[in-house]
Amino acid sequence: GKLVRCTAGGIFDVAVDLRVDSPTFGQWFGLELSADNKRQLYVPVGFAHGFATLSDVAEVQYKQTGYYTPAAEGAIAWNDPQLAINWPIANPILSKRDQCQPSLPSLIWLYECSPARRYRGGSQL
Structure with missing residues (x-):
């Protein structure tokens, strides 16, 4: 998991439950974090963030329970209609990486069909 805070500026921070066996799978929670409100958000293991x-400028800091592992990183389309996240920005400026991410159903299909999942047990999202 990770603890997130914003120490300069402000962000709308979102966590999405990706634990396929969870009763809250696919649900999201979001709140504003800012230097002014000093709120923090804990994002548990198994959640997208x-x-x-x-x-104009924001500084975001994480405290993680483990080391950063680029190979374990994944992403979901920011505007996935199934998630229906109520982003406070209508037309965000996105990185190239964030412009072409799969929807949650596509991600789950890829996960369920992966050889690692079928033959080695895989790991839960």
């Missing part, structure tokens, strides 16, 4: 910057 993303944010939209609400100010």
Whole structure:
């Protein structure tokens, strides 16, 4: 998991439950984190995390329970209609990486059909 805070500017921070066996699978929670409100959000293991910057400049800090592993990183389309995240920005400026991510149903299909999942047990999202 990770603990997230914003120490300069502001962000709208979102966590999405990706635990396929969870009763809250596919549900999201979001709130504004800012230097002014000093709120923090804990994102548990098995959740996706993303944010939209609400100010010209924002500084976001994480405290993680493990080391960063680029190979374990994944993403979901920010505007996935199944998730229906109520982003406070209508037309965000997206990185090239964030412009072409799969929907949650596509991601689950890929996960369920992966050889690692079928033959080695895989790991839960």
